[in-house]
Amino acid sequence: MTEPTNPEVLRDGLFGGARALVTGAGTGIGRAISLRLCALGMSVTGVARREAPLADTAELAAGLPGGFDFRTCNVRDTDAIEAIVAEAGEGGLDLLVNNAGGQFFAPATGISQKGWNSVIDLNLNAVFAVTKAAYPYLKARKGAVVSISLSGVDRGGMGLAHSIAARAGVLGMTRTLALEWAKDGIRLNCIGPGTVVTSGLADEAARQLLDNLVAATPMGEPTPPEDVAELVAFLASSAGRLMTGQLIQIDGAAHLGAGLHMLSA
């Protein structure tokens, strides 16, 4: 097997002088993305609601070539997140990673209108607000946007009507903005991880679901957050310079398998 990192492309210092905004940087995939970008020299501003996990990410990033600072904010608070994007953007913005997100598993008949709206707000409306607010800054530096989605967005998934609808919306937005903003040199892509073992799936109640999801993944293993981070770095690098409007599923063939989309909590 080859190493996951191609030294020709993702080499030390690659992102020196570049700046990123990563939502949901306090834990899990967002933390892994932030640390990898910092290791490659990027200055990262992380956003999440809780200060303590963000401070832990900052501690882990200490000593890496890039830098990590953070702001606490609920991405569903449009005014607050737009102000943070503007503040970060004034210093220059090369990469936006829309990672904050999540949902609960429930059959559609068990999703109230409020529950639907909550998940759409978090996983679609907030992504639009952040991406639109970042536009002038990304345009100034021909930057990139990577939105973390879900494996199987184009297939559906039991118990995830709200989340799949939101992520499919983000994919449609991504493809449309890839067209509209191509003239500005801005590229936008989505990554669809399969099952990633993070704190969001760590409690006992989620354990059985996790085991079932992994068992239904053809390659039989979860996706490490570091693999997602590596793909983000690739898409942000010059190696991805002609890649835009794509959904890249990094899921051990979960989206092709017979069973994952049929599982529910």
Ligand SMILES: CCCCCCCCCCC/C=C/C(=O)SCCNC(=O)CCNC(=O)[C@H](O)C(C)(C)COP(=O)(O)OP(=O)(O)OC[C@H]1O[C@@H](n2cnc3c(N)ncnc32)[C@H](O)[C@@H]1OP(=O)(O)O
């Ligand atoms: C090939 C196809 C494959 C398909 C599947 C592949 C999938 C791969 C594996 C996917 C695994 C995904 C993992 C992750 O996403 S990890 C991240 C983990 N963390 C989370 O997901 C947490 C996210 N949750 C939240 O942020 C919030 O809970 C949420 C935004 C969803 C809601 O926040 P809000 O503050 O608005 O919440 P409220 O408490 O006010 O509730 C709002 C309404 O929602 C209803 N609700 C909440 N939970 C449930 C539930 N479990 N069931 C039903 N309804 C729920 C709640 O009752 C409120 O509505 P009402 O007032 O009308 O009752």
Ligand SMILES: NC(=O)C1=CN([C@@H]2O[C@H](COP(=O)(O)OP(=O)(O)OC[C@H]3O[C@@H](n4cnc5c(N)ncnc54)[C@H](OP(=O)(O)O)[C@@H]3O)[C@@H](O)[C@H]2O)C=CC1
């Ligand atoms: N884990 C998995 O199996 C998979 C996850 N995904 C997606 O990947 C993304 C990251 O997931 P993962 O790392 O597992 O999740 P985690 O729950 O570990 O991390 C989520 C991060 O987002 C932050 N966050 C959540 N809601 C908000 C909000 N409203 N405003 C600001 N920040 C917020 C959290 O911090 P705080 O709580 O402090 O706000 C935390 O930093 C999500 O979009 C998820 O749906 C996709 C496929 C599979």
